[in-house]
Amino acid sequence: MKDILSEIIANKRFEVDLQKQTISLEQLQEGIGDIPMARSMKQALSSSSSGIIAEFKRRSPSKGWIKQEACPKEIVPSYVAAGASALSILTDEKFFGGSLKDIRTVRPLVDIPILRKDFIIDEYQLYQARIVGADAVLLIAAALEKDKCQQLTEQAHVLGLEVLLEIHSIEELSYINNEVDMVGINNRNLGTFITDIENSFRLARQLPQDTVLVSESGISKPEVVKRLQAYGFHGFLIGETFMKTPQPGETLQSFIQSIQ
Numbered sequence: 001m002k003d004i005l006s007e008i009i010a011n012k013r014f015e016v017d018l019q020k021q022t023i024s025l026e027q028l029q030e031g032i033g034d035i036p037m038a039r040s041m042k043q044a045l046s047s048s049s050s051g052i053i054a055e056f057k058r059r060s061p062s063k064g065w066i067k068q069e070a071c072p073k074e075i076v077p078s079y080v081a082a083g084a085s086a087l088s089i090l091t092d093e094k095f096f097g098g099s100l101k102d103i104r105t106v107r108p109l110v111d112i113p114i115l116r117k118d119f120i121i122d123e124y125q126l127y128q129a130r131i132v133g134a135d136a137v138l139l140i141a142a143a144l145e146k147d148k149c150q151q152l153t154e155q156a157h158v159l160g161l162e163v164l165l166e167i168h169s170i171e172e173l174s175y176i177n178n179e180v181d182m183v184g185i186n187n188r189n190l191g192t193f194i195t196d197i198e199n200s201f202r203l204a205r206q207l208p209q210d211t212v213l214v215s216e217s218g219i220s221k222p223e224v225v226k227r228l229q230a231y232g233f234h235g236f237l238i239g240e241t242f243m244k245t246p247q248p249g250e251t252l253q254s255f256i257q258s259i260q
């Protein structure tokens with residue numbers, strides 16, 4: 001682990017420890033009882049839908065502010081109306097300008113699966129995700145020891161959350177086991193920020209055919225999605241391409257028209 005990722009993880013550890021001082025894990029556990037069943041993102045991606053996981057993202061370490069004043073109540077329902085199969089909502093505040101409140105705000109407005117996109121290092125964050133209404137969480141191999149990743153996967157399942165495991169390199173293939181629901185191949189090198197779509201094809205070749213595969217980051221053209229679809233990818237996680245335009249929902253709509 002290095003560079004921006006280590007900085008993000010160090011800050012996340014600090015944040016989570018602080019949050020625990022305000023609301024303890026036990027208090028969060030008490031709040032989990034009456035949460036409705038989660039929606040299956042794996043199923044949503046496996047059905048014959050667009051496969052687009054449309055991301056709500058205000059800023060990023062690689063691009064700075066993309067849409068500082070973005071309002072989730074406007075953008076997220078417009079993604080659903082445009083035909084997104086699932087949603088990804090960045091909840092990291094310091095580096096991405098997001099918050100758990102963004103998921104809480106849109107949950108009653110939409111009925112497709114929501115991925116809590118954050119840097120999950122502690123089971124406390126799984127409870128937070130479930131309480132605000134997320135259906136799935138991202139676990140990043142590069143940010144976790146293998147045992148910890150396994151432990152978080154099991155705990156996520158106990159809470160009814162699905163897991164999208166993100167890998168970027170051949171070495172991280174060893175994190176994948178039968179318990180992981182979906183495998184995300186990140187095209188972005190988190191050390192250099194360079195995106196290379198070919199990374200998706202390189203790593204997909206190494207995976208069993210029945211893996212629910214998601215290609216993540218740097219996707220800006222419908223033709224790329226078509227190539228990925230033909231290769232057997234089910235999901236396409238796209239943020240900046242939509243968020244940088246004045247009407248992200250409309251941009252998504254024409255993007256989907258071009259892949260059908």
Ligand SMILES: O=C(O)c1ccccc1NCC(=O)[C@H](O)[C@H](O)COP(=O)(O)O
Binds near residue numbers: 004060216219238
């Ligand atoms: O987006 C970044 O700059 C970034 C930097 C360091 C860690 C994670 C980062 N992004 C998180 C994501 O996974 C992306 O937001 C997501 O894959 C969508 O990517 P894009 O379509 O390129 O916005």
